[in-house]
Amino acid sequence: MNDLDVLKVFCAADGRHGNALGVVRDGRRHPDAASRQALAAELGYSETVFVDDPERGVVDIWTPGVRMSFAGHPLVGLAWLLDIELLNPPAGEVWARDDGEFTWITARPEWVEDKRTQQYATVAEVEALPSPPPGEGWLYAWAWEDEAAGRVRARGFPRRPDGVIAEDEATGSAALLLTAQLNRALNITQGRGSQILTAPGPDGTVEIGGRVRFAPVEQ
Numbered sequence: 285m286n287d288l289d290v291l292k293v294f295c296a297a298d299g300r301h302g303n304a305l306g307v308v309r310d311g312r313r314h315p316d317a318a319s320r321q322a323l324a325a326e327l328g329y330s331e332t333v334f335v336d337d338p339e340r341g342v343v344d345i346w347t348p349g350v351r352m353s354f355a356g357h358p359l360v361g362l363a364w365l366l367d368i369e370l371l372n373p374p375a376g377e378v379w380a381r382d383d384g385e386f387t388w389i390t391a392r393p394e395w396v397e398d399k400r401t402q403q404y405a406t407v408a409e410v411e412a413l414p415s416p417p418p419g420e421g422w423l424y425a426w427a428w429e430d431e432a433a434g435r436v437r438a439r440g441f442p443r444r445p446d447g448v449i450a451e452d453e454a455t456g457s458a459a460l461l462l463t464a465q466l467n468r469a470l471n472i473t474q475g476r477g478s479q480i481l482t483a484p485g486p487d488g489t490v491e492i493g494g495r496v497r498f499a500p501v502e503q
Contacts, residue, residue: 303454305333305357328448375392399422403426423443434470480492
């Protein structure tokens with residue numbers, strides 16, 4: 285597809301890791317839900333986004349199995365790619381900014397659906413979890429790496445019935461939820477080494493930031 289960009293969102297400082305994101309710049313090429321779902325399943329990324337209005341930031345977010353009203357890493361990636369200050373996913377208006385290294389979005393924790401956080405006693409326990417752990421429902425497993433510094437080690441497990449994505453490399457919405465629960469800024473290392481930065485706002489919002497890079501499109 286010549287209108288497909290593939291990004292890595294929440295990369296480490298050296299540009300490695302990050303969660304893959306498919307971006308279809310011209311959403312008109314996939315005008316209905318069935319075609320969008322089919323493409324998202326075919327691509328197999330944790331999320332694929334269809335841009336319906338690049339000037340107003342109107343976007344439609346799909347996993348391989350479901351449509352989402354809000355998701356963190358797709359919106360951070362889109363803010364970087366489209367270089368706009370306002371995105372409009374179904375959940376509501378999402379403001380964005382770029383500080384030269386990190387791209388940030390501001391969102392509300394109540395937009396995060398069907399995710400549960402679970403604290404473990406040590407980083408070793410989080411890293412020893414099978415992928416996915418037994419159980420049902422979206423699990424964000426985390427432990428303090430350095431509580432005083434706000435450093436967290438996390439892993440994300442969708443545990444959806446389709447089983448396409450066993451483990452999510454970097455999950456902005458879950459990081460947002462955890463930040464709201466702890467009410468403090470966090471520096472999260474997730475997956476193989478992706479980095480997510482967060483900060484709670486005074487109005488109940490949370491800002492989520494990360495590095496974004498282009499990734500090669502697999503043939």
